[in-house]
Amino acid sequence: RKTLLSVLTQGVNTPGALYFHIGETEKKCFIEEIPDETMVIGKYRTQLWDKQTTSFLPSTPGLGMHVEIKDPDTKIILSRQYGSDGRFTFTSHTPGEHQICLHSNSTKMALFAGGKLRVHLDIQVGEHTNNYPEIAAKDKLTELQLRVRQLLDQVEQIQKEQNYQRFREERFRMTSESTNQRVLWWSIAQTFILIITGIWQMRHLKSFFEAKKLV
Amino acid sequence: MEPARIFPCVLSVFMSLILDRFAVLAAFSQAADSDFTFTLPPGRKECFYQTMKEDASLEIEYQVLDGAGLDVDFFISSPSGHLLFNDYRKSDGVHTVEALEMGDYMFCFDNTFSTISEKLIFFELILDNMDMAEDPDDWKEYIHGTDMLDMKLEDIMDTINNVKSRLGKSVQIQTVLRAFEARDRNLQESNFDRVNLWSVVNLFVMVIVSAVQVYLVRSLFEDKRKNRT
Numbered sequence: 495r496k497t498l499l500s501v502l503t504q505g506v507n508t509p510g511a512l513y514f515h516i517g518e519t520e521k522k523c524f525i526e527e528i529p530d531e532t533m534v535i536g537k538y539r540t541q542l543w544d545k546q547t548t549s550f551l552p553s554t555p556g557l558g559m560h561v562e563i564k565d566p567d568t569k570i571i572l573s574r575q576y577g578s579d580g581r582f583t584f585t586s587h588t589p590g591e592h593q594i595c596l597h598s599n600s601t602k603m604a605l606f607a608g609g610k611l612r613v614h615l616d617i618q619v620g621e622h623t624n625n626y627p628e629i630a631a632k633d634k635l636t637e638l639q640l641r642v643r644q645l646l647d648q649v650e651q652i653q654k655e656q657n658y659q660r661f662r663e664e665r666f667r668m669t670s671e672s673t674n675q676r677v678l679w680w681s682i683a684q685t686f687i688l689i690i691t692g693i694w695q696m697r698h699l700k701s702f703f704e705a706k707k708l709v
Numbered sequence: 710m711e712p713a714r715i716f717p718c719v720l721s722v723f724m725s726l727i728l729d730r731f732a733v734l735a736a737f738s739q740a741a742d743s744d745f746t747f748t749l750p751p752g753r754k755e756c757f758y759q760t761m762k763e764d765a766s767l768e769i770e771y772q773v774l775d776g777a778g779l780d781v782d783f784f785i786s787s788p789s790g791h792l793l794f795n796d797y798r799k800s801d802g803v804h805t806v807e808a809l810e811m812g813d814y815m816f817c818f819d820n821t822f823s824t825i826s827e828k829l830i831f832f833e834l835i836l837d838n839m840d841m842a843e844d845p846d847d848w849k850e851y852i853h854g855t856d857m858l859d860m861k862l863e864d865i866m867d868t869i870n871n872v873k874s875r876l877g878k879s880v881q882i883q884t885v886l887r888a889f890e891a892r893d894r895n896l897q898e899s900n901f902d903r904v905n906l907w908s909v910v911n912l913f914v915m916v917i918v919s920a921v922q923v924y925l926v927r928s929l930f931e932d933k934r935k936n937r938t
Binding site: 524 | 890900912
C-alpha cells in the first residue's frame with residue numbers, strides 16, 4: 495500500500511532531477527573520472543519548449559539525443575542515438591577520465607523554433623548502479639543479507655577508488671619530480687651556456703680585432 | 710511479475726493518460742547525491758537547474774580543476790529570481806541553500822571574464838529532505854524468506870543504516886578529495902609544459918642573441934675599415 499501511495503504522489507509532483515538547457519547544434523560534455531571495471535548508468539529525459547503554451551512539453555516523440563562516450567585514450571566506446579528519454583550504460587576497462595557527450599539529433603528546425611531543449615540528466619557510477627531488488631530476487635536474499643551485501647558493495651567501491659587514487663597520486667608525484675629536476679638542470683645548463691657564450695664572444699672579438707690590427 | 714507490482718504500474722499508466730501534465734516516470738528518479746565535471750569554454754556561462762520541494766535543503770560544492778587562473782564566477786538564484794549567493798572569481802566554494810520556496814533553483818558558472826582559457830569545473834549536489842517518491846531502501850516486498858531473531862533485528866538494521874550513511878559520507882569525501890587531487894595534478898602538468906616550452910625558447914634566444922651581438926660588433930668595425938681605405 496505504501497508503494498501505491500508513493501506512485502500517486504510521484505504523479506503529482508515533478509521528479510527532482512537536475513536539468514539544463516541545450517541548443518540545437520550544441521554539444522554538452524561531462525567528464526567522469528572513474529577506476530577500471532566500473533559500471534556507469536546514465537539516464538536522461540528531454541522536454542521541448544512549446545511557444546503556444548509557453549511551457550515545456552513533457553516528452554517530445556521523434557526528438558532524440560546522440561550519446562557519445564570516449565575512454566581516457568579518446569577512443570569512442572559508445573556512439574548511439576536514443577529517443578527523447580534514454581538510458582545508456584557502459585563499463586570502464588581503463589581507469590581515467592571518460593567523457594560523456596550529448597547532443598540532439600534534431601534535423602527538423604521547426605521543433606527548435608523556441609531554441610530551447612530541456613534535458614534532465616542523472617549519472618550513476620559504480621555501486622549506485624546496482625539494482626538491489628533484482629539482486630535480492632536473483633540470489634534469494636533475506637533483508638539482512640541484502641543490506642549487508644549493499645554495504646559490501648559500497649566498501650568495495652571505496653576501495654577501488656582508493657586504489658585508483660594511489661595510481662593517480664603516483665603519476666602526479668612523477669610529474670612534479672620531473673618538473674623539479676628539469677628546472678634544476680635547466681638553470682645549471684643555462685649558467686653554463688652563458689659562461690661559454692661569454693668566453694667565446696670575447697675570444698672571437700679579440701682575434702677579430704687582432705686581425706684588423708686594432709689591438 | 711508479482712501482482713503487487715502490476716497494480717501500481719497499471720494505475721500510473723492510467724493516471725498519466727488522464728493527467729497529461731504530470732509525467733509519471735517510474736524509471737527516472739535522481740539519487741540524493743550527484744556530481745558532474747564539465748568544461749566551460751571561454752566567454753560562456755553554463756546554468757543548471759534543480760527542482761526543490763519546500764523545506765528541502767541543497768548543498769552545492771564546486772571546484773575549478775583546470776584552466777589558467779583556476780577561477781570562475783558562480784551564482785545561485787531562487788525560482789522567483791532572487792540572487793541567493795554570488796561568488797566572484799573563486800576557485801572553489803560550498804553553499805547550502807534552504808528551499809524556502811518550491812520551484813527550480815538555478816545555479817550558474819560564468820567564464821565570460823576570460824577570453825582564452827577554458828575552465829574544467831567540478832560540482833557536487835547533496836540533497837536533503839527531498840522525500841524521494843520511491844524509497845530506495847524499502848525492499849520488504851522484494852526479499853525472500855525471513856530472518857530469525859526478530860527481536861534483535863531492529864538493532865542490527867539500525868546499525869547497518871548507520872554504517873551505510875557513514876560509508877556514504879566517505880564516498881562524498883572521496884569525491885571531494887579526488888577533485889582536489891585532479892586540480893593539483895592539472896596544475897603540475899601545466900607547470901611541466903610551461904617549463905619545457907620556456908626552457909627551449911630561452912635556449913634559442915640566448916644563442917641567437919649572442920650570434921647577433923658578435924655580428925653587430927663586427928659589422929661596426931668592417932664599415933670603419935672600409936671608410937678609411
